[in-house]
Amino acid sequence: MTTMPDRLSDGGAAARAAEEHPVVLATHGLTKSFNGVVAVDHLDLAVQRGDVFGFLGPNGAGKTTTIRMILGLIYPTSGHVEVLDHRVPQDKREALRHIGGFVEVPAFYGNMSARRNLRLMGRLNDVKDEKRIEEVLDTVGLLERADSKVGDYSHGMKQRLGIANALLHRPELIILDEPTSGLDPQGMKDVRELIRALGTGGTTVFLSSHLLHEIEQVCNRAMIINKGRVVVEGPVADLRPASSAVKVLTSDQERARGVIAALVGPQAVASDEGYLVVEGSDGAVREIVRRLVAEGLGVDAVIPAREQGLEDYFLGLTQSSDVGTHPEVAREKGGAQ
Amino acid sequence: MKLLRGEITKLLFQKRTYVGWVGLLAIPILIVVALDLSSPSSRGGDGGPGGFFILASHNGLLVPLAAIGALTTFLLPLLAAMAGSFQLAGEAETGTIKTWLVHPVSRGGVLVSKWLVAVLYLLAGLALVAASGYLVGVAVFGAHAPALLSGGTVSVAHGLWLTLLAYLFVAAGMVCVLSLAMLFSTLTSSSLTAAIGTLVIFIVMQVLGSFSYFDFLKPYLFTSHLDAWQNLFQGTIDWGPLEKGLLAFFAYIVVSTVAAWYVFRRKDVLV
Numbered sequence: 001m002t003t004m005p006d007r008l009s010d011g012g013a014a015a016r017a018a019e020e021h022p023v024v025l026a027t028h029g030l031t032k033s034f035n036g037v038v039a040v041d042h043l044d045l046a047v048q049r050g051d052v053f054g055f056l057g058p059n060g061a062g063k064t065t066t067i068r069m070i071l072g073l074i075y076p077t078s079g080h081v082e083v084l085d086h087r088v089p090q091d092k093r094e095a096l097r098h099i100g101g102f103v104e105v106p107a108f109y110g111n112m113s114a115r116r117n118l119r120l121m122g123r124l125n126d127v128k129d130e131k132r133i134e135e136v137l138d139t140v141g142l143l144e145r146a147d148s149k150v151g152d153y154s155h156g157m158k159q160r161l162g163i164a165n166a167l168l169h170r171p172e173l174i175i176l177d178e179p180t181s182g183l184d185p186q187g188m189k190d191v192r193e194l195i196r197a198l199g200t201g202g203t204t205v206f207l208s209s210h211l212l213h214e215i216e217q218v219c220n221r222a223m224i225i226n227k228g229r230v231v232v233e234g235p236v237a238d239l240r241p242a243s244s245a246v247k248v249l250t251s252d253q254e255r256a257r258g259v260i261a262a263l264v265g266p267q268a269v270a271s272d273e274g275y276l277v278v279e280g281s282d283g284a285v286r287e288i289v290r291r292l293v294a295e296g297l298g299v300d301a302v303i304p305a306r307e308q309g310l311e312d313y314f315l316g317l318t319q320s321s322d323v324g325t326h327p328e329v330a331r332e333k334g335g336a337q
Numbered sequence: 338m339k340l341l342r343g344e345i346t347k348l349l350f351q352k353r354t355y356v357g358w359v360g361l362l363a364i365p366i367l368i369v370v371a372l373d374l375s376s377p378s379s380r381g382g383d384g385g386p387g388g389f390f391i392l393a394s395h396n397g398l399l400v401p402l403a404a405i406g407a408l409t410t411f412l413l414p415l416l417a418a419m420a421g422s423f424q425l426a427g428e429a430e431t432g433t434i435k436t437w438l439v440h441p442v443s444r445g446g447v448l449v450s451k452w453l454v455a456v457l458y459l460l461a462g463l464a465l466v467a468a469s470g471y472l473v474g475v476a477v478f479g480a481h482a483p484a485l486l487s488g489g490t491v492s493v494a495h496g497l498w499l500t501l502l503a504y505l506f507v508a509a510g511m512v513c514v515l516s517l518a519m520l521f522s523t524l525t526s527s528s529l530t531a532a533i534g535t536l537v538i539f540i541v542m543q544v545l546g547s548f549s550y551f552d553f554l555k556p557y558l559f560t561s562h563l564d565a566w567q568n569l570f571q572g573t574i575d576w577g578p579l580e581k582g583l584l585a586f587f588a589y590i591v592v593s594t595v596a597a598w599y600v601f602r603r604k605d606v607l608v
Binding site: 068071072073074075093094096101102103105106108109110111116120121123124125165 | 607
């Protein structure tokens with residue numbers, strides 16, 4: 001990961017900057033509607049320096065529209081974006097100096113080589129150092145194909161080139177829109193490792209994805225949005241409620257159910273494929289096993305219950321987000337129609 | 338400057354850039370070949386570009402003038418329309434406009450650099466027409482003191498100077514086409530739609546200009562001024578039509594470019 005030392009070497013300045021700008025990216029009441037259809041709805045978010053911030057939501061949730069507004073490609077209907085001290089869209093040019101990234105599939109000039117494309121884009125950020133171009137191409141594993149025309153690149157290679165271009169001028173904020181889409185498993189792993197390394201190196205990363213497990217692997221904080229609104233936000237570890245259920249298999253399940261029910265209450269015991277599933281068994285597992293043995297039952301297995309499916313949990317969150325509409329939002333929606 | 342340099346790089350990496358230039362190089366050569374092979378009696382026509390065709394067959398120095406006379410009817414407007422439309426709409430088609438715009442650039446700067454590079458493309462194309470016209474024309478017909486449409490001759494140096502003015506005048510007319518194409522290019526994300534829209538307007542103007550019923554419109558159609566450079570080759574130059582032409586060109590260029598800027602400045606880039 002050749003990108004790390006750049007940031008670490010200037011620790012003093014980075015620390016000073018961190019004090020001045022703890023929030024690198026923020027949106028305030030960010031709203032965008034297209035012909036009366038609200039795509040992003042009063043979105044407030046704040047990304048702190050050094051965060052690897054997951055921006056999660058199903059397709060069509062408004063992730064890409066939000067990113068387009070952050071990058072100044074489209075103009076908010078109301079609200080604004082703040083990148084460090086610069087407002088977007090008013091101060092877009094200054095803001096973009098501190099940002100690297102892409103939205104949807106990164107597009108490059110197909111008649112030119114990857115190297116030539118990076119030279120072209122780099123100049124817009126005053127990057128003229130050929131070594132730096134080599135460095136980022138190496139970081140994303142494209143050095144060997146650096147002189148092939150981008151037109152001949154696969155989807156995954158274009159994705160990598162997009163990341164290389166985002167890193168090129170060592171921006172403080174990197175915005176990646178589903179960067180692992182179209183990559184093979186090894187490519188996904190590489191990109192996730194790279195993002196983690198960027199975060200460790202102090203770069204702030206804003207990562208959009210529709211894959212919950214991806215966000216769990218690389219992000220420290222995350223926000224789930226659906227239909228343009230925030231569903232839940234916080235540290236990744238808190239996003240998903242921990243499951244403390246266990247599955248129990250004994251020589252006599254009927255008697256065991258009675259014994260366990262007496263300990264934790266009958267409503268906490270269910271059966272599943274021959275096992276007894278005990279909910280809320282925190283700390284009670286030892287006691288349950290002791291009692292079962294004391295009652296003369298043979299305990300064959302006590303295993304943690306399968307955690308609630310991540311995707312099920314995600315679906316549950318995004319489907320139930322219709323409730324709890326902010327009255328102001330409801331009024332605006334009504335007015336727009 | 339950064340932006341302009343980038344746009345020039347992009348232009349030089351496009352195959353269609355060279356296709357247009359090759360076409361422009363070829364036209365004067367075709368004219369010379371055709372004039373040389375045809376019998377003197379069949380070289381009909383008087384006045385207009387036709388007049389230059391007759392004169393050019395005796396003097397290689399006039400071939401470039403015969404060439405732009407022929408080119409302003411279609412190939413030059415076509416290339417100008419394409420140069421204007423590929424700039425923004427073409428990049429919208431490939432999606433590269435969003436990659437370009439997420440760098441610290443201003444929309445106005447991007448628009449101006451794209452307009453400038455399209456103008457440079459046209460000027461380079463016209464220079465190629467002149468160069469190939471002089472080269473082949475002089476080789477086949479020789480170089481003599483240029484004859485004027487009204488009869489009489491001027492010195493070679495003065496002839497070259499008048500030719501340069503004629504080329505600049507035609508260039509200004511083509512920048513009109515290009516600026517219109519640029520405006521359409523901000524309104525659609527299909528470069529073909531923008532180019533065709535521009536050509537439709539160009540042709541409709543030409544049609545309107547060819548009916549005497551619409552004579553009252555003529556001063557306002559830039560197409561009816563495109564041949565005004567021929568006034569440079571009369572015995573005494575009548576600057577009136579040239580001035581009116583430049584004024585019309587200027588108005589079209591300013592209005593289209595300002596409108597393009599107004600649209601592009603706040604445009605949602607959704608590609």
